[in-house]
Amino acid sequence: MPFDLTVLLPHLDALLAGALLTAEVCALGILGAFALGTGLGTAATAGGWPGRLARLYVDVFRNVPFVVQVFFLYYGLPEVGVYIDAFWTGALALTLVGGAYASDVVRSGVLAVEPGVVEAARVSGLTRLDVFRRIVLPIALRTAIQPLGSIFVNMVLSSSILSMITLDEVTGMAKGVAAQTYRPFEVYAFLLVAYAGLTYAVSLGIGALHRHLNRHMVAGGGGRA
Amino acid sequence: MIAVEGVVKRFGAQAVLNGVSLTVAPGEVVTILGSSGSGKSTLIRCINGLERLDGGRITVDGLDVANPRQLAQARRLSATVFQLFNLYPHMTVLRNVTLAPEVVLKRPGAEVEAEARALLASVGLADRADAYPAQLSGGQRQRVGICRALAMNPRYLLLDEVTSALDPEMTAEVLAILGRLVSAGTTMVFVTHEVEFARRISTRIVFLDHGRLIVDLPTDQFFADAGGMAHPRIKQFLSKMTPVGGQS
Numbered sequence: 001m002p003f004d005l006t007v008l009l010p011h012l013d014a015l016l017a018g019a020l021l022t023a024e025v026c027a028l029g030i031l032g033a034f035a036l037g038t039g040l041g042t043a044a045t046a047g048g049w050p051g052r053l054a055r056l057y058v059d060v061f062r063n064v065p066f067v068v069q070v071f072f073l074y075y076g077l078p079e080v081g082v083y084i085d086a087f088w089t090g091a092l093a094l095t096l097v098g099g100a101y102a103s104d105v106v107r108s109g110v111l112a113v114e115p116g117v118v119e120a121a122r123v124s125g126l127t128r129l130d131v132f133r134r135i136v137l138p139i140a141l142r143t144a145i146q147p148l149g150s151i152f153v154n155m156v157l158s159s160s161i162l163s164m165i166t167l168d169e170v171t172g173m174a175k176g177v178a179a180q181t182y183r184p185f186e187v188y189a190f191l192l193v194a195y196a197g198l199t200y201a202v203s204l205g206i207g208a209l210h211r212h213l214n215r216h217m218v219a220g221g222g223g224r225a
Numbered sequence: 226m227i228a229v230e231g232v233v234k235r236f237g238a239q240a241v242l243n244g245v246s247l248t249v250a251p252g253e254v255v256t257i258l259g260s261s262g263s264g265k266s267t268l269i270r271c272i273n274g275l276e277r278l279d280g281g282r283i284t285v286d287g288l289d290v291a292n293p294r295q296l297a298q299a300r301r302l303s304a305t306v307f308q309l310f311n312l313y314p315h316m317t318v319l320r321n322v323t324l325a326p327e328v329v330l331k332r333p334g335a336e337v338e339a340e341a342r343a344l345l346a347s348v349g350l351a352d353r354a355d356a357y358p359a360q361l362s363g364g365q366r367q368r369v370g371i372c373r374a375l376a377m378n379p380r381y382l383l384l385d386e387v388t389s390a391l392d393p394e395m396t397a398e399v400l401a402i403l404g405r406l407v408s409a410g411t412t413m414v415f416v417t418h419e420v421e422f423a424r425r426i427s428t429r430i431v432f433l434d435h436g437r438l439i440v441d442l443p444t445d446q447f448f449a450d451a452g453g454m455a456h457p458r459i460k461q462f463l464s465k466m467t468p469v470g471g472q473s
């Protein structure tokens with residue numbers, strides 16, 4: 001059988017719908033992971049029980065297979081009366097695991113902020129909250145944004161198992177189409193391209209954000225050096 | 226008045242400040258001299274509340290810096306200029322200067338901005354208001370650091386070796402600005418290795434030696450043979466600091 005992409009045409013709608021669903025669930029997961037990671041990463045730099053709790057969370061979620069977390073949320077939680085549909089389970093699972101990885105990156109970013117800069121802010125009379133909100137976090141995120149990008153890319157890749165909880169994301173759709181058409185080569189070629197496109201879009205977005213946020217942070221960045 | 230009373234500060238077993246007492250009254254310029262490691266920076270950091278005291282007391286206009294609520298008040302009365310500038314790298318020069326007056330003093334933005342621009346103009350940085358710290362030279366950065374401190378209208382200006390990261394030309398720029406502030410009556414606690422400059426601007430000079438304040442004298446007496454120079458430690462210190470052939 002020669003390579004013939006036209007066999008996909010009748011199924012293109014389904015495949016694109018799957019890709020769109022993947023994009024949606026990942027976008028939500030990325031936003032969630034960013035928020036959760038920022039909170040956890042900050043807490044992890046604190047002493048006392050908030051720090052310990054945040055570090056424990058990170059350890060737990062990084063050391064359990066993603067698919068097990070997904071099954072737990074989707075098949076386990078209903079046993080205790082918590083029902084979440086497949087889409088939101090996917091977004092939540094991506095948030096929880098992505099947040100754990102993002103937390104580590106944000107934590108390093110916070111720790112890398114120049115102590116003297118923080119001291120200048122404290123001495124100027126800013127409250128602890130203002131020092132954090134206005135100085136520490138914005139600087140930390142500027143260092144963190146690039147490594148966060150690779151975490152987000154990995155989340156897109158991880159989302160491919162969400163068809164195991166009946167979510168019609170692109171991998172699930174592709175499997176279905178391949179079974180129907182007996183053209184796995186074309187179908188999975190499409191899938192390869194779809195993931196490459198999605199992750200490339202994430203990388204591009206993060207790269208642009210990184211350059212934008214850091215455009216003034218190094219000598220020679222646009223002005224007189 | 227800044228009152229430092231019997232202050233002890235330890236790092237581990239080492240007493241970095243060992244019973245230091247000092248007062249700075251409004252209008253005074255008090256220079257702290259002492260060799261490296263004698264505790265000068267630590268003393269400044271105790272006054273602005275960056276270090277916890279292990280003994281003694283520091284008050285700024287009666288506010289005890291060991292008390293968090295009073296420290297918050299005290300920090301509105303003094304401002305610090307740092308050796309390595311410590312500007313906020315993600316903010317423009319203007320924002321570096323306006324941040325604390327707006328957020329801490331809750332003053333109206335337009336008024337604060339106008340004042341900040343005037344301050345920047347007074348140090349020759351009117352056209353750099355929208356630049357970022359990374360785009361400035363060291364001397365320019367330190368001038369921003371000074372504006373940032375002055376924007377709070379502080380009663381007390383704390384300066385810790387504010388020129389030691391600068392080359393001679395930039396040092397001269399910054400010292401000229403400090404000289405103008407002194408003429409305007411700004412109260413300062415001044416840590417420096419610029420002995421000649423200190424001699425010109427200071428009302429008093431104190432000398433720290435291994436965490437003890439061994440001399441606290443009006444400037445002319447500090448440099449007199451029967452005053453500070455009678456101390457072997459100080460004589461030795463000044464002979465190292467003052468260029469050969471310079472006045473001493």
Ligand SMILES: Nc1ncnc2c1ncn2[C@@H]1O[C@H](COP(=O)(O)OP(=O)(O)OP(=O)(O)O)[C@@H](O)[C@H]1O
Binds near residue numbers: 236260263264
């Ligand atoms: N955070 C710290 N932890 C441990 N030791 C410290 C700390 N800060 C300062 N020290 C020690 O305290 C002593 C005094 O330091 P300080 O920075 O106050 O000296 P200094 O007089 O400002 O010196 P220099 O002229 O080199 O700036 C030094 O021996 C220093 O190693």
Ligand SMILES: [Mg+2]
Binds near residue numbers: 265266267385386
């Ligand atoms: Mg020092």
